[in-house]
Amino acid sequence: MTDTIDILAGIAPGAALEKIRANRAAARDHAEASHQALLLPQAPGDVSLAERFAVAAFVAALHRAPEAVALYAEGLAQHAGAALAEAVARAAEANAAAGPTGAFPPGPLSAEDSPAPSFALPADVAAALGDKLAAALAYAHFLIFHPRDAAPERFAPLQAAGWTPDGLVTLSQLVAFLAFQIRVAAGLRVLAATP
Amino acid sequence: MSAELSEPNAFTRAQIGWTPWLPPLTEAELTPSHIEALIDAARAKNPYFRLLARDPAALQHRTLTDKDIFYNPEGGAPRADRELAATAVSRANGCIYCASVHARFAATYAKREADVDRLLDEGTGADLGERWNAITAASVALTATPVAFGPEHVQRLRAAGLDDLAIADIIQAAAFFNWANRLMLALGGATVPA
Numbered sequence: 038m039t040d041t042i043d044i045l046a047g048i049a050p051g052a053a054l055e056k057i058r059a060n061r062a063a064a065r066d067h068a069e070a071s072h073q074a075l076l077l078p079q080a081p082g083d084v085s086l087a088e089r090f091a092v093a094a095f096v097a098a099l100h101r102a103p104e105a106v107a108l109y110a111e112g113l114a115q116h117a118g119a120a121l122a123e124a125v126a127r128a129a130e131a132n133a134a135a136g137p138t139g140a141f142p143p144g145p146l147s148a149e150d151s152p153a154p155s156f157a158l159p160a161d162v163a164a165a166l167g168d169k170l171a172a173a174l175a176y177a178h179f180l181i182f183h184p185r186d187a188a189p190e191r192f193a194p195l196q197a198a199g200w201t202p203d204g205l206v207t208l209s210q211l212v213a214f215l216a217f218q219i220r221v222a223a224g225l226r227v228l229a230a231t232p
Numbered sequence: 233m234s235a236e237l238s239e240p241n242a243f244t245r246a247q248i249g250w251t252p253w254l255p256p257l258t259e260a261e262l263t264p265s266h267i268e269a270l271i272d273a274a275r276a277k278n279p280y281f282r283l284l285a286r287d288p289a290a291l292q293h294r295t296l297t298d299k300d301i302f303y304n305p306e307g308g309a310p311r312a313d314r315e316l317a318a319t320a321v322s323r324a325n326g327c328i329y330c331a332s333v334h335a336r337f338a339a340t341y342a343k344r345e346a347d348v349d350r351l352l353d354e355g356t357g358a359d360l361g362e363r364w365n366a367i368t369a370a371s372v373a374l375t376a377t378p379v380a381f382g383p384e385h386v387q388r389l390r391a392a393g394l395d396d397l398a399i400a401d402i403i404q405a406a407a408f409f410n411w412a413n414r415l416m417l418a419l420g421g422a423t424v425p426a
Contacts, residue, residue, distance in 0.1 A: 061304055061404065070293040074289035099377065141326060144242060206284060207290065210294070218407075219379070224403030
């Protein structure tokens with residue numbers, strides 16, 4: 038049965054890559070179950086479906102992964118409406134960058150430090166997102182582009198905007214999982230297309 | 233044992249610690265469904281897994297994805313190559329803790345301690361021999377955002393002797409560490425005795 042990674046990678050039923058994925062059936066099934074748990078949970082708890090799809094659409098756009106952008110932007114429009122989908126798309130456009138970058142703890146690795154991309158939202162986009170989502174997108178931007186700049190202080194603005202410890206674990210899992218899902222799909226797509 | 237801990241500032245194969253920045257569930261708070269989500273009950277002692285247990289379904293499926301990508305022995309890439317990919321991704325993203333764990337696995341399974349140390353010390357441009365260079369280059373390209381993995385990486389892996397299942401294993405191992413690194417980095421810090 039076609040799953041989300043098949044859709045993102047363009048793997049059709051009967052394709053060679055479907056057989057390759059069948060050799061790692063548990064990885065295939067639990068990657069899809071992770072998708073369901075993080076994007077479409079039966080009990081969304083502290084993170085609404087609209088918030089989950091907003092983060093997903095933003096992360097997909099930061100990766101400039103067209104299939105993932107299409108999937109998550111459509112989900113966002115469905116769960117939150119076209120206006121929020123438009124705000125998220127503009128947030129991503131305003132904060133396009135490349136990674137991984139960032140700073141190591143001071144010492145011998147400091148020679149490898151590279152500047153982290155800045156993050157800022159146009160005022161009308163910030164207003165459309167609201168404080169909770171704006172804080173989540175700032176966090177997702179750091180975690181996608183310069184994860185080595187992690188610090189405990191990064192949670193303060195999120196907590197001030199209403200994120201609970203449970204919500205922060207779910208948000209971190211969501212961003213990190215998407216970094217996986219988008220890369221598996223991108224890699225398998227290239228593998229299938231390379232004779 | 234010293235109570236004083238500091239942050240490691242170099243990559244290493246040595247055992248290092250990890251301390252959470254958000255409160256994990258306590259062992260007393262773990263319900264049977266949390267224990268099930270831990271997969272391995274011994275992980276109830278581990279603050280990283282007790283923190284991730286705040287979203288039990290996400291933790292459970294993360295762990296089962298991880299286990300198949302790294303431990304499934306049916307064909308494909310040898311465990312050493314999968315662990316090399318995990319180490320190369322961790323080196324590129326800058327997860328000193330993740331790199332320490334998987335550098336030990338790569339060194340043990342391949343019996344190539346010197347090559348693994350070269351990757352940690354010199355970075356992902358280190359010369360590890362063509363097969364490992366090809367795996368490292370593919371892992372680094374998959375770690376870039378936007379993803380920079382292209383046909384040239386697949387061709388180089390094939391030329392190095394990897395079949396398509398083995399290449400898919402490298403893709404999944406590298407992709408998975410882009411998940412694992414972000415959780416470890418975001419939710420806590422690596423520690424060594426001061």
